[in-house]
Amino acid sequence: MAELSSTLLYIAFIIYLIATLVFAMSLSDKKGKENKAAYTRRWGRVGYVLSILGFISQLGYFVTRWMASGHAPVSNLFEFTTFFGMMMVFAFILLYGIYKTNALGVFAMPIALLVIAYASMFPKDIAPLIPALQSDWLKIHVTTAALGEGILSISFVAGLIFLIRVVDQTSSTKKTKMLEIIMYLLLCVFGFIVVSAISAAAGYETSFNFTDKKEQKVELTYNVPALVGPPNGTQADDHFGPLVASPSWMNGEQAPRKFNTFIWSLLTGGVLYGIVRLILRKRIAAAIQPKLMNLKPELVDEISYRSVAIGFPVFTLGALIFAMIWAQEAWTRFWGWDPKEVWALITFLFYAAYLHFRLSRGWHGEKSAWLCVIGFVIIMFNLIAVNLVISGLHSYA
Amino acid sequence: MKTIKCECGHSNPFGTEICESCGKPLTNENSRELINMRYEGSAVRSQTYNKTIVDKIWNFFSSVKVGIWIIIVILIAAAIGTIFPQEMYIPPNVDPTTYYKEEYGTPGQIFYLLGFHNLYGSWWFLLLLAALGISLIIVSIDRGFPLYRALKYQRVTRHESFMKRQRLFAVSDTGISMDRVKRVLAKKHYRIKEDNGNILAEKNRFSRWGPYVNHAGLIIFLIGAMLRFFPGMYTDQTLWIREGETVAVPGTKTEDGQYYLKNHKFIMELYGKKDKEYSAALDKTGNPVPKNYQSNVTLYHAGPSDVVGAKPELKKERDARIKVNEPLSFNDFSLYQVDFKLNEFHRMNLKLENKKTGKSYGEIKVNLFNPKSTYDLGNGYKVEMVEYFPNFKLDENDQPTTENSVPDNPAFVFKMFTPETTKGETAFIGIRKNVEAADNKYKMSFSGIETKNVSALTVKKDNTLPIIIIGGIIFMLGVVQGLYWNHRRIWIQQRNGQLWIAAHTNKNWFGLKREMQNISEESGLVMPIDQSDEKSA
Numbered sequence: 001m002a003e004l005s006s007t008l009l010y011i012a013f014i015i016y017l018i019a020t021l022v023f024a025m026s027l028s029d030k031k032g033k034e035n036k037a038a039y040t041r042r043w044g045r046v047g048y049v050l051s052i053l054g055f056i057s058q059l060g061y062f063v064t065r066w067m068a069s070g071h072a073p074v075s076n077l078f079e080f081t082t083f084f085g086m087m088m089v090f091a092f093i094l095l096y097g098i099y100k101t102n103a104l105g106v107f108a109m110p111i112a113l114l115v116i117a118y119a120s121m122f123p124k125d126i127a128p129l130i131p132a133l134q135s136d137w138l139k140i141h142v143t144t145a146a147l148g149e150g151i152l153s154i155s156f157v158a159g160l161i162f163l164i165r166v167v168d169q170t171s172s173t174k175k176t177k178m179l180e181i182i183m184y185l186l187l188c189v190f191g192f193i194v195v196s197a198i199s200a201a202a203g204y205e206t207s208f209n210f211t212d213k214k215e216q217k218v219e220l221t222y223n224v225p226a227l228v229g230p231p232n233g234t235q236a237d238d239h240f241g242p243l244v245a246s247p248s249w250m251n252g253e254q255a256p257r258k259f260n261t262f263i264w265s266l267l268t269g270g271v272l273y274g275i276v277r278l279i280l281r282k283r284i285a286a287a288i289q290p291k292l293m294n295l296k297p298e299l300v301d302e303i304s305y306r307s308v309a310i311g312f313p314v315f316t317l318g319a320l321i322f323a324m325i326w327a328q329e330a331w332t333r334f335w336g337w338d339p340k341e342v343w344a345l346i347t348f349l350f351y352a353a354y355l356h357f358r359l360s361r362g363w364h365g366e367k368s369a370w371l372c373v374i375g376f377v378i379i380m381f382n383l384i385a386v387n388l389v390i391s392g393l394h395s396y397a
Numbered sequence: 398m399k400t401i402k403c404e405c406g407h408s409n410p411f412g413t414e415i416c417e418s419c420g421k422p423l424t425n426e427n428s429r430e431l432i433n434m435r436y437e438g439s440a441v442r443s444q445t446y447n448k449t450i451v452d453k454i455w456n457f458f459s460s461v462k463v464g465i466w467i468i469i470v471i472l473i474a475a476a477i478g479t480i481f482p483q484e485m486y487i488p489p490n491v492d493p494t495t496y497y498k499e500e501y502g503t504p505g506q507i508f509y510l511l512g513f514h515n516l517y518g519s520w521w522f523l524l525l526l527a528a529l530g531i532s533l534i535i536v537s538i539d540r541g542f543p544l545y546r547a548l549k550y551q552r553v554t555r556h557e558s559f560m561k562r563q564r565l566f567a568v569s570d571t572g573i574s575m576d577r578v579k580r581v582l583a584k585k586h587y588r589i590k591e592d593n594g595n596i597l598a599e600k601n602r603f604s605r606w607g608p609y610v611n612h613a614g615l616i617i618f619l620i621g622a623m624l625r626f627f628p629g630m631y632t633d634q635t636l637w638i639r640e641g642e643t644v645a646v647p648g649t650k651t652e653d654g655q656y657y658l659k660n661h662k663f664i665m666e667l668y669g670k671k672d673k674e675y676s677a678a679l680d681k682t683g684n685p686v687p688k689n690y691q692s693n694v695t696l697y698h699a700g701p702s703d704v705v706g707a708k709p710e711l712k713k714e715r716d717a718r719i720k721v722n723e724p725l726s727f728n729d730f731s732l733y734q735v736d737f738k739l740n741e742f743h744r745m746n747l748k749l750e751n752k753k754t755g756k757s758y759g760e761i762k763v764n765l766f767n768p769k770s771t772y773d774l775g776n777g778y779k780v781e782m783v784e785y786f787p788n789f790k791l792d793e794n795d796q797p798t799t800e801n802s803v804p805d806n807p808a809f810v811f812k813m814f815t816p817e818t819t820k821g822e823t824a825f826i827g828i829r830k831n832v833e834a835a836d837n838k839y840k841m842s843f844s845g846i847e848t849k850n851v852s853a854l855t856v857k858k859d860n861t862l863p864i865i866i867i868g869g870i871i872f873m874l875g876v877v878q879g880l881y882w883n884h885r886r887i888w889i890q891q892r893n894g895q896l897w898i899a900a901h902t903n904k905n906w907f908g909l910k911r912e913m914q915n916i917s918e919e920s921g922l923v924m925p926i927d928q929s930d931e932k933s934a
Contacts, residue, residue, distance in 0.1 A: 069674060099907070125678035128668045131690050131721035298930075302907050309880040309904075316876065321869050330722045332633075332733045332855045334865070337517045338486075339479040349472040355880075356465045359435070386479075
């Protein structure tokens with residue numbers, strides 16, 4: 001069952017990849033002869049059907065893994081992040097169904113792919129549930145929260161499309177630089193996957209012994225060459241040694257290892273970005289922009305707003321209300337200012353502020369789009385950094 | 398109060414921008430720009446009065462911008478508070494004044510000095526939350542009531558310039574069947590009102606109340622959270638209870654009496670070989686993974702006792718298993734499994750022995766929670782307990798003392814009497830440290846230990862929960878109501894032999910346009926033009 005489950009996830013991944021390519025193709029303007037609108041519509045429909053097929057396959061992964069493990073597969077970082085990617089695809093299917101905009105697929109699908117690939121870098125073993133997680137609220141709270149975050153992510157995708165479409169690319173400005181930073185960061189995620197995959201294929205390992213914050217001797221095993229070692233650690237083998245020690249205030253579980261991988265991602269992202277720029281000979285956003293000129297910015301703005309309008313209540317329900325009910329049952333209090341709780345509240349407050357900004361006319365369009373980018377950064381921060389840097393009750397995922 | 402009388406005869410409150418009834422713009426009458434339809438151009442107090450100090454405070458809190466700023470300040474403060482752990486999450490036995498500096502260096506010290514270590518209970522954070530609450534109340538009153546009036550008094554036939562200055566607007570020739578139009582509109586769930594052959598089709602007006610409903614929910618939620626500080630609403634206590642013990646549950650004493658709890662057994666289970674599906678993950682961690690923490694208990698209740706010190710008469714309420722995620726709830730109270738201590742010393746057995754021969758003259762069993770002062774072994778053999786240190790340590794003067802009453806490191810001073818040593822010999826007995834006179838003929842030696850597990854339970858009462866739950870439900874309903882539906886209106890009027898069509902929605906214009914397209918295809922009505930497009934194009 002567990003094997004079937006990973007096969008289905010793999011199939012879903014491949015289908016998503018093909019769907020991305022089909023959506024990208026549907027925007028290309030090479031086909032001069034054919035009716036442009038009909039061409040776009042036809043390939044858009046193919047991409048959409050593929051996305052749905054991929055989603056069904058991933059749903060199969062979810063169900064079979066649930067059967068194999070005996071609990072909803074949302075209990076560690078691999079399972080949760082995979083599920084989050086799946087919810088992004090679901091949200092995309094929902095919003096494409098309403099607005100039929102192919103550009104949405106060109107960006108939403110690869111970002112979901114990145115999320116799922118990122119997830120697969122975490123340990124994939126089926127793990128038992130500690131007592132605190134043995135509750136029906138695990139599935140209810142986590143799935144609803146992930147669905148909300150998935151829908152909110154589509155607002156980022158639409159916001160990004162909006163920005164690429166409208167930001168003036170004739171000269172370098174603060175805005176074009178910010179856009180390139182977003183592109184670079186997306187490439188960093190890709191870089192992380194590339195580095196991890198290569199190291200895993202080569203079977204690379206180097207380990208450290210060090211004493212952690214709680215005065216416990218810990219052995220850390222890196223799967224990529226160590227640029228950053230643990231503070232006051234000694235390397236157990238003669239592999240390439242650490243250049244510097246990681247800051248001592250990072251006290252999440254295995255923080256030095258994660259920080260090292262993070263540095264690797266930034267570096268690889270930089271190399272990838274450099275290569276892409278060399279090939280394109282212009283800013284990445286500037287290269288994409290011409291493909292989007294047929295899009296009405298107002299439509300993209302509305303998709304972005306609509307995603308928040310749909311996602312915000314779902315997020316609130318899952319990440320705050322269900323979370324509070326469960327916290328009352330498991331931790332004796334519905335609210336305890338645990339970092340993950342606080343960051344869920346911050347996400348809530350941020351999108352609440354966004355919805356209020358939309359009441360003023362000047363905040364439609366570009367400013368809104370930037371806000372959606374920031375919102376996505378907050379969601380990602382809560383997903384990744386809160387576990388990497390800050391130790392709290394949610395350390396398992 | 399001053400009113401503005403519109404040419405249609407309707408009296409509008411002072412400050413109205415668009416006549417509530419006919420929609421005639423009362424300000425910028427001759428402009429050709431699109432009408433600002435926010436709050437239907439109703440007389441919003443904060444936009445109208447700005448003279449007295451009350452006006453100014455009102456206007457400050459009713460401003461959406463101010464509200465957003467309050468949200469953002471709370472958001473940023475909350476984020477800063479997560480950089481380092483809050484005081485409640487640092488180890489309980491450390492001093493926060495030095496902890497933050499030692500652990501996190503200068504940033505940690507700044508964090509502490511600025512009070513971020515206790516941010517969420519600080520007066521200024523609570524003040525921010527209060528400001529948010531006030532803003533929620535004022536903004537809702539300020540906008541909600543005028544909006545309600547405006548939508549209540551709107552009439553079917555609207556003023557010419559109201560129609561023209563709508564974002565979606567078109568003029569066409571008459572000559573289509575109005576019955577068909579009405580049928581198509583009804584099919585799209587529009588409610589149709591007619592006046593002189595003019596039509597107002599409207600749907601989902603309730604969605605306009607969403608923001609006010611969710612604000613009300615939030616206010617109730619905040620009030621609920623505030624009520625915790627009132628006495629009697631909230632109890633939070635910890636109860637350490639040993640296996641076999643029956644104790645009064647702290648915080649549960651009422652006029653009707655008091656609850657008691659007996660702990661039969663504390664159980665800790667780990668995942669093991671039987672859990673095959675997890676074997677790969679378990680092999681990898683190497684550490685034991687807990688499967689269950691559970692206390693098997695019996696809950697008792699005792700009525701009020703008239704006599705002080707009298708032994709309470711316990712009536713059994715029920716047996717229960719308290720597990721993580723499965724608290725035991727009774728009355729207003731809940732008992733949670735929160736912690737445990739395995740194998741606490743409970744009873745210690747010692748033998749009286751002759752030092753030379755090693756012969757034993759009997760065993761004493763010392764209950765570490767309730768030791769006897771004398772243990773008679775018969776035949777003239779007797780042991781007296783002179784002193785008892787449950788948790789032995791040496792104080793600053795190197796004198797034996799006890800840290801607390803928990804027998805983690807018990808030590809005793811015994812006086813041993815035998816027929817041979819009738820005056821008694823004194824010995825100090827502790828774990829791995831015995832002190833005695835060199836010429837002692839007898840000694841006490843350990844012969845066994847009994848342990849018990851201890852469960853830590855949290856006793857919780859939170860009478861604010863119902864209010865908080867109601868607040869939460871109302872908030873969710875309001876948010877969904879406001880965000881999942883759009884308030885749409887379509888006006889159709891016969892004017893000078895022409896048919897005028899205007900349409901408005903409070904959000905999602907593409908949705909409305911698509912619906913209008915549909916309606917126009919099915920009914921033959923002309924598709925209105927988006928006048929904001931024309932301007933931007």
